[in-house]
Amino acid sequence: xxxxxxxxxxxxxxxxxxxxxxxxxxxxxxxxxxxxxxxxxxxxxxxxxxxxxxxxxxxxxxxxxxxxxxxxxxxxxxxxxxxxxxxxxxxxxxxxxxxxxxxxxxxxxxxxxxxxxxxxxxxxxxxxxxxxxxxxxxxxxxxxxxxxxxxxxxxxxxxxxxxxxxxxxxxxxxxxxxxxxxxxxxxxxxxxxxxxxxxxxxxxxxxxxxxxxxxxxxxxxxxxxxxxxxxxxxxxxxxxxxxxxxxxxxxxxxxxxxxxxxxxxxxxxxxxxxxxxxxxxxxxxxxxxxxxxxxxxxxxxxxxxxxxxxxxxxxxxxxxxxxxxxxxxxxxxxxxxxxxxxxxxxxxxxxxxxxxxxxxxxxx
Amino acid sequence: xxxxxxxxxxxxxxxxxxxxxxxxxxxxxxxxxxxxxxxxxxxxxxxxxxxxxxxxxxxxxxxxxxxxxxxxxxxxxxxxxxxxxxxxxxxxxxxxxxxxxxxxxxxxxxxxxxxxxxxxxxxxxxxxxxxxxxxxxxxxxxxxxxxxxxxxxxxxxxxxxxxxxxxxxxxxxxxxxxxxxxxxxxxxxxxxxxxxxxxxxxxxxxxxxxxxxxxxxxxxxxxxxxxxxxxxxxxxxxxxxxxxxxxxxxxxxxxxxxxxxxxxxxxxxxxxxxxxxxxxxxxxxxxxxxxxxxxxxxxxxxxxxxxxxxxxxxxxxxxxxxxxxxxxxxxxxxxxxxxxxxxxxxxxxxxxxxxxxxxxxxxx
Numbered sequence: 001x002x003x004x005x006x007x008x009x010x011x012x013x014x015x016x017x018x019x020x021x022x023x024x025x026x027x028x029x030x031x032x033x034x035x036x037x038x039x040x041x042x043x044x045x046x047x048x049x050x051x052x053x054x055x056x057x058x059x060x061x062x063x064x065x066x067x068x069x070x071x072x073x074x075x076x077x078x079x080x081x082x083x084x085x086x087x088x089x090x091x092x093x094x095x096x097x098x099x100x101x102x103x104x105x106x107x108x109x110x111x112x113x114x115x116x117x118x119x120x121x122x123x124x125x126x127x128x129x130x131x132x133x134x135x136x137x138x139x140x141x142x143x144x145x146x147x148x149x150x151x152x153x154x155x156x157x158x159x160x161x162x163x164x165x166x167x168x169x170x171x172x173x174x175x176x177x178x179x180x181x182x183x184x185x186x187x188x189x190x191x192x193x194x195x196x197x198x199x200x201x202x203x204x205x206x207x208x209x210x211x212x213x214x215x216x217x218x219x220x221x222x223x224x225x226x227x228x229x230x231x232x233x234x235x236x237x238x239x240x241x242x243x244x245x246x247x248x249x250x251x252x253x254x255x256x257x258x259x260x261x262x263x264x265x266x267x268x269x270x271x272x273x274x275x276x277x278x279x280x281x282x283x284x285x286x287x288x289x290x291x292x293x294x295x296x297x298x299x300x301x302x303x304x305x306x307x308x309x310x311x312x313x314x315x316x317x318x319x320x321x322x323x324x325x326x327x328x329x330x331x332x333x334x335x336x337x338x339x340x341x342x343x344x345x346x347x348x349x350x351x352x353x354x355x356x357x358x359x360x361x362x363x364x
Numbered sequence: 365x366x367x368x369x370x371x372x373x374x375x376x377x378x379x380x381x382x383x384x385x386x387x388x389x390x391x392x393x394x395x396x397x398x399x400x401x402x403x404x405x406x407x408x409x410x411x412x413x414x415x416x417x418x419x420x421x422x423x424x425x426x427x428x429x430x431x432x433x434x435x436x437x438x439x440x441x442x443x444x445x446x447x448x449x450x451x452x453x454x455x456x457x458x459x460x461x462x463x464x465x466x467x468x469x470x471x472x473x474x475x476x477x478x479x480x481x482x483x484x485x486x487x488x489x490x491x492x493x494x495x496x497x498x499x500x501x502x503x504x505x506x507x508x509x510x511x512x513x514x515x516x517x518x519x520x521x522x523x524x525x526x527x528x529x530x531x532x533x534x535x536x537x538x539x540x541x542x543x544x545x546x547x548x549x550x551x552x553x554x555x556x557x558x559x560x561x562x563x564x565x566x567x568x569x570x571x572x573x574x575x576x577x578x579x580x581x582x583x584x585x586x587x588x589x590x591x592x593x594x595x596x597x598x599x600x601x602x603x604x605x606x607x608x609x610x611x612x613x614x615x616x617x618x619x620x621x622x623x624x625x626x627x628x629x630x631x632x633x634x635x636x637x638x639x640x641x642x643x644x645x646x647x648x649x650x651x652x653x654x655x656x657x658x659x660x661x662x663x664x665x666x667x668x669x670x671x672x673x674x675x676x677x678x679x680x681x682x683x684x685x686x687x688x689x690x691x692x693x694x695x696x697x698x699x700x701x702x703x704x705x706x707x708x709x710x711x712x713x714x715x716x717x718x719x720x721x722x723x724x725x726x727x728x
Contacts, residue, residue: 019518061516063494078495081475089658092456103484108491111445111475113463120467127472130427131442152425154383180725208727238662280428294453294628 008019010295019060032298042113077157080110080128081151082121084163085141089292090100094162096141096226097314105322107134118147129155136320138163139314143174146207157324161317164333171324172315172333175308177207180338181214184287184306187340189222191348193257193285197230199244199269200261205265208233211261211289241268257285257346263295263305270345271300281347291341304346317323382400392420437555438458443520444492445515448527449505454674455654457710458503459524462680468609469686471498483528493519502527503523503678507538508570514687521688527683535688536697539672539682541571544702545578548623548651548670551704553586555712557621557649561594563608563633564625570721572597575625575653594619605632613642621649621710627659627669634663645711656728657704668710 007238024179025032030053037043038053056062062317067225081098085091095111111345114121135156142165148167148352149158160172170353198215201208212231221227229252234240247253259268260290266288273280280286288296288305296303313336321328342348365527368481374556387464388395394417402417415527445462449455450656459475466473474492492500502513504527512531513522524536552560562579565572576595593616598604605624609632612619624630628651639643644650644665654673677700684694706712 061518078474089453089456092453095475096479098479099475103477103488106491109497110442111459111463113460113462124467127470131472132427153426170696184586264662268662295420298628298632 002072011082013240023060024057024062026355027060029051044334064186074130075134078108078110078133079135079137080112081137081139082112082114083139084116085116090141090162094314096313098137098318100317101260101315125149135325137321139318142205142207143177159321159324161318162313169331171320171330173313174333174335176335176337177210178214180289181211182218183338183340185215185218187346187348188257188259188285191285191346194224195254195256196259197248197255198259199241199265200231201236204234208261215259236262238264238268241265242272243271245272255284255298260286261289263288263290263292263303265296266303281345285347286345301344304343306340307341308338335352370463383426387424388421388426391424392417395601398623420491428577438656439498440496442472442474443499443501444476445478445503446478446488447502447503448478448480454505457674458678460683461675462501465516465679465682489513499604499689501525501681502687506569506571507541518696523681523685523688526677533695535684535694537677538697538699540699541574542578543574544653545668546582547702547704549582551710551712552621552623552649552651555710556651558588559618560621560623561612562623563596563605563629567597568716572625579623602628605629607634609633609636619648623648624652627656627667628669629654631659631663636645649711650709665708668707669705671705672702673700
């Protein structure tokens with residue numbers, strides 16, 4: 001059974017001795033064919049022989065060589081994960097979801113951080129293709145179209161997660177920003193608010209535009225106004241949220257709710273209102289977007305906010321990739337619905353105040 | 365040259381046809397030995413032959429098979445990265461640093477998220493060992509000892525990054541929490557403060573204990589008091605920072621500075637002081653720990669804080685692992701120094717106020 005044993009191929013400079021199938025066969029007093037049968041569980045063997053081989057293999061720390069197996073099977077049981085954003089906070093839940101789905105399928109994930117640099121990404125891509133990955137996930141942190149990854153006609157299947165490309169043959173999984181915006185505004189309307197403003201990020205982000213469009217659709221459904229004076233685009237920062245909310249409330253005392261395009265914006269807005277004596281949610285209700293617990297659980301009051309369910313999105317991406325690897329075909333842009341996490345800032349009936357008591361916080 | 369070509373081993377169920385070295389040889393009208401010479405750049409060949417083979421290889425999207433090469437070389441040019449914390453914010457810069465160091469060395473990183481579950485970690489470990497990774501980095505997010513990872517005597521070298529094990533043969537790279545605490549307190553003393561309090565996380569964290577000990581050492585150096593009434597241990601939360609600072613300032617009006625064991629604690633403390641009319645830094649100076657920009661750049665005033673330089677720690681871990689893979693020996697616990705990022709909250713002479721203007725934030 002040539003090819004199973006890599007012992008002969010190991011260069012003399014390697015100081016660690018790795019047990020080979022020959023070592024196990026010699027120590028157990030059987031042929032290498034018998035070792036292979038015993039460890040794979042295939043073929044007929046007497047139970048005591050199988051047991052003896054297992055015991056010897058364990059004693060010698062012998063591990064069947066996946067590389068040799070891969071060559072015979074034509075699959076590597078690895079996939080590549082090409083991220084463009086290993087600094088942003090969206091990456092963590094997305095990565096965790098992808099890794100979970102792959103781990104369940106006993107597939108290993110190669111992590112490659114392109115950092116948004118096309119030449120670096122190209123280099124990573126070449127390396128992944130040379131390793132013959134079974135599939136590739138391109139992960140990002142925004143929904144604006146990016147260049148397609150070129151793997152050639154013989155390349156592995158590719159999928160985009162929290163990233164999108166204009167190529168109509170591509171499969172892209174992104175959060176449904178429109179539905180998320182609609183959900184936030186509908187929730188505020190259901191809580192009795194009628195004069196709702198919007199503070200969000202730069203207009204060049206598809207996410208900002210889609211969330212705003214969703215809010216507009218919800219207000220139109222209820223025949224509610226949305227004058228441009230109640231819309232503020234700015235940076236995705238807490239400082240802008242603070243500033244925009246302060247201006248809105250000074251200019252237009254009728255405003256009774258603000259939907260913020262991110263949790264950081266919402267945090268700034270809540271602080272600005274509190275410091276001006278405007279009560280949240282009694283006078284002005286606030287809904288954020290992200291459900292980033294480090295922000296949303298610590299605003300005063302705790303923040304009601306839209307959750308993009310990023311870990312679930314990552315898990316879905318992993319499962320779709322397995323489909324593609326097995327030859328199924330999926331194309332198009334799939335938008336995963338957002339959900340709403342109700343805390344206290346929206347003033348809705350379902351809202352619960354923060355339950356953490358002082359006692360839980362203190363160890364003097 | 366048997367072993368270079370995996371075409372014959374590809375099972376019929378695989379629908380994609382990957383070009384093999386035989387395809388290239390046939391299309392170029394040369395032997396597979398000539399293809400190998402032409403693509404590797406080794407051996408003597410006429411330039412036009414070399415050029416023809418390259419053109420054919422490109423047309424057929426032929427890629428030399430890394431797996432087959434690996435078997436002959438006895439190295440896989442892959443390392444495993446076993447994280448226990450793919451949710452915490454420390455992981456991102458650490459991962460980015462590790463991945464950068466490995467990418468520079470053209471080594472691919474297998475990402476495995478144990479999630480703190482020993483059986484899951486064991487399963488990932490088996491998978492990495494079966495893939496014959498050249499080395500293994502165990503990454504965490506705290507400096508308290510964890511169980512050692514067992515790879516057996518024939519296993520690859522292992523290194524711990526922002527993680528530590530009690531095994532004296534292990535190499536562990538962690539931030540120097542003691543030095544970081546000393547740095548923070550010395551900075552406050554240099555800025556003229558004499559009555560410094562400490563608000564930090566639970567005592568069962570080595571990080572909390574070491575930062576406190578560093579602060580004590582700095583105060584002792586200057587003959588300054590540190591009564592236990594000025595020490596508050598609690599949860600690593602903003603809410604506890606708020607509560608502890610409020611209590612400290614009510615109980616002890618002499619306090620003129622607070623060193624906080626995390627940026628979130630510092631953020632809560634700053635808000636509590638501002639809302640009580642205590643000016644930061646004029647009345648009470650604040651120094652945090654983490655330099656997590658999303659927090660430290662947005663407190664009012666912006667936060668002076670200790671930076672653990674986690675990306676550099678990750679990069680260092682990557683480079684040490686390459687040393688180990690090449691047979692060098694390193695053992696022990698290496699503590700990387702922290703640095704101090706001076707913004708406005710410490711009231712020191714070097715502090716600069718936040719320079720972001722309103723104009724930069726707004727796109728109405």
